[in-house]
Amino acid sequence: xxxxxxxxxxxxxxxxxxxxxxxxxxxxxxxxxxxxxxxxxxxxxxxxxxxxxxxxxxxxxxxxxxxxxxxxxxxxxxxxxxxxxxxxxxxxxxxxxxxxxxxxxxxxxxxxxxxxxxxxxxxxxxxxxxxxxxxxxxxxxxxxxxxxxxxxxxxxxxxxxxxxxxxxxxxxxxxxxxxxxxxxxxxxxxxxxxxxxxxxxxxxxxxxxxxxxxxxxxxxxxxxxxxxxx
Amino acid sequence: xxxxxxxxxxxxxxxxxxxxxxxxxxxxxxxxxxxxxxxxxxxxxxxxxxxxxxxxxxxxxxxxxxxxxxxxxxxxxxxxxxxxxxxxxxxxxxxxxxxxxxxxxxxxxxxxxxxxxxxxxxxxxxxxxxxxxxxxxxxxxxxxxxxxxxxxxxxxxxxxxxxxxxxxxxxxxxxxxxxxxxxxxxxxxxxxxxxxxxxxxxxxxxxxxxxxxxxxxxxxxxxxxxxxxxxxxxxxxxxxxxx
Numbered sequence: 185x186x187x188x189x190x191x192x193x194x195x196x197x198x199x200x201x202x203x204x205x206x207x208x209x210x211x212x213x214x215x216x217x218x219x220x221x222x223x224x225x226x227x228x229x230x231x232x233x234x235x236x237x238x239x240x241x242x243x244x245x246x247x248x249x250x251x252x253x254x255x256x257x258x259x260x261x262x263x264x265x266x267x268x269x270x271x272x273x274x275x276x277x278x279x280x281x282x283x284x285x286x287x288x289x290x291x292x293x294x295x296x297x298x299x300x301x302x303x304x305x306x307x308x309x310x311x312x313x314x315x316x317x318x319x320x321x322x323x324x325x326x327x328x329x330x331x332x333x334x335x336x337x338x339x340x341x342x343x344x345x346x347x348x349x350x351x352x353x354x355x356x357x358x359x360x361x362x363x364x365x366x367x368x369x370x371x372x373x374x375x376x377x378x379x380x381x382x383x384x385x386x387x388x389x390x391x392x393x394x395x396x397x398x399x400x401x402x403x404x405x406x407x408x409x410x411x412x413x414x
Numbered sequence: 415x416x417x418x419x420x421x422x423x424x425x426x427x428x429x430x431x432x433x434x435x436x437x438x439x440x441x442x443x444x445x446x447x448x449x450x451x452x453x454x455x456x457x458x459x460x461x462x463x464x465x466x467x468x469x470x471x472x473x474x475x476x477x478x479x480x481x482x483x484x485x486x487x488x489x490x491x492x493x494x495x496x497x498x499x500x501x502x503x504x505x506x507x508x509x510x511x512x513x514x515x516x517x518x519x520x521x522x523x524x525x526x527x528x529x530x531x532x533x534x535x536x537x538x539x540x541x542x543x544x545x546x547x548x549x550x551x552x553x554x555x556x557x558x559x560x561x562x563x564x565x566x567x568x569x570x571x572x573x574x575x576x577x578x579x580x581x582x583x584x585x586x587x588x589x590x591x592x593x594x595x596x597x598x599x600x601x602x603x604x605x606x607x608x609x610x611x612x613x614x615x616x617x618x619x620x621x622x623x624x625x626x627x628x629x630x631x632x633x634x635x636x637x638x639x640x641x642x643x644x645x646x647x648x649x650x651x652x653x654x655x656x657x
Binding site: 248251252253254255256259260263264267354355357358360361368372381382385386388389392393396397400 | 417484485487488489490491492493494496497500501504505588592593594595596598599606609610613619620623626627630631634
């Protein structure tokens with residue numbers, strides 16, 4: 185079963201896998217999580233703003249994004265972003281967008297829907313007295329959010345946000361459908377070039393498994409620490 | 415936008431000779447539903463068994479449940495599908511591997527089983543949470559009545575737990591259907607795959623993806639409505655959701 189297992193092909197591919205592939209995956213995960221968190225928080229604030237129309241629009245966006253498979257959304261943005269760029273810059277042809285920029289926009293827009301639901305739950309878990317007290321102190325809406333509500337909501341939701349980021353880390357592998365060289369893409373390119381599917385895919389699986397195990401263990405530790413603090 | 419719109423494209427014949435482009439998308443829809451349902455059945459059955467194991471008093475059983483969930487949750491679905499599709503046949507003895515590779519509809523079976531097992535870990539976690547959210551007295555009372563462990567789960571714990579976790583199970587079911595799109599990578603021509611090949615043949619990108627999007631929204635709406643109905647039907651009197 186493992187007699188033909190070629191460890192050397194993995195060793196030789198290591199620099200490519202990690203410098204090219206893993207760097208892309210980590211960068212994409214980190215920036216998408218950051219962007220998704222910012223936009224997600226804005227969407228959550230829109231939904232909770234009390235303005236009917238604003239809340240409606242935000243709610244529709246979230247429901248819409250959450251009913252579509254990520255793969256379809258990746259295709260959508262891949263073809264749509266050049267046209268949006270053309271429209272924004274007023275150029276005469278659809279502009280060229282790099283693989284990284286295209287997938288970053290996709291994941292930010294997609295994850296914003298999921299992060300917004302988490303932040304909404306976080307904001308709603310803050311007791312009503314907090315914003316009321318902030319207002320009594322003379323803070324305006326943005327100050328109330330910036331200094332009172334959001335820091336607490338963020339801290340309460342940190343474990344969930346991190347868990348979602350682990351899911352995002354796994355989901356970035358789907359840029360495979362655009363033949364982008366993320367970690368899995370790099371593994372698959374080597375696998376097909378050298379005809380070593382078994383070695384490369386098992387190794388990729390192992391790497392994802394170890395990273396996600398460590399990360400989710402960390403989240404669990406964090407969770408228990410936060411639970412003790414309260 | 416200098417994109418050439420052509421909504422009539424759906425009624426033009428497709429290059430495969432299987433009717434028009436709309437037929438292509440609908441056959442994709444059918445495959446999405448078929449794969450999604452089979453995967454969901456696998457996820458529900460396996461996930462329930464594992465979820466129950468995690469709550470059993472036996473150390474070995476709960477350890478197995480823990481390991482199972484960690485195994486299937488900590489790898490991207492795409493990687494798992496690759497393992498089932500490309501790696502498993504190579505690791506089996508030659509004849510078995512050959513048989514697997516020559517299986518008709520291999521992408522369909524791989525996708526259904528792969529996605530089913532992937533989702534079963536999530537179902538297991540939900541069910542475990544549902545069972546442990548029940549008051550401790552329920553298990554104790556059932557044991558005191560002389561029920562065996564099997565009977566305790568069958569008659570007392572599971573009927574309650576499944577009702578409690580019905581809303582999260584609905585979204586897991588939707589996730590299962592959405593995840594079938596990942597199987598495009600192993601050559602399954604489900605809805606997203608058909609939209610993609612329609613785009614490649616006809617160059618009508620946005621029409622193809624719009625149609626696929628609408629069909630996914632339709633699936634969602636139907637599932638959500640059906641599950642709301644089911645939730646109302648099985649609601650327990652005395653609970654918030656009950657009558």
